[in-house]
Amino acid sequence: QGLYSSVVCPGLVMSNMTYRILPVFLWKLLMPIMWLVSGSSAWLCAEVWLFKQKPEYLDALVKYHSCTSGLGKNYVEPRKIDVDEETAEKFYQKLLELEKQ
Numbered sequence: 001q002g003l004y005s006s007v008v009c010p011g012l013v014m015s016n017m018t019y020r021i022l023p024v025f026l027w028k029l030l031m032p033i034m035w036l037v038s039g040s041s042a043w044l045c046a047e048v049w050l051f052k053q054k055p056e057y058l059d060a061l062v063k064y065h066s067c068t069s070g071l072g073k074n075y076v077e078p079r080k081i082d083v084d085e086e087t088a089e090k091f092y093q094k095l096l097e098l099e100k101q
Contacts, residue, residue: 049076061085 020083050064058064062078069075092098 061088 008061049066059078061081061083063081065077065079067075069079079084
């Protein structure tokens, strides 16, 4: 159909939901450490990689994960989504019907 969508994870985030797990002051102490350990530039690697691709050539049944190795090398890893292709096609056709209404 010529319509493509991509989603990039914002990375490590503090919110009211996380405050219920640990007190706020602990999060403020832990966030810089967690941010450094998480490979803060991994999401940028995935975003740059994604926008260099032609969307029509990407597999719709694959999720592309941004990863960082233990040595700090960023890479993108494709992982197959566990879905029934026939059910996915029926769902897509139903969406097209709803769009026409």
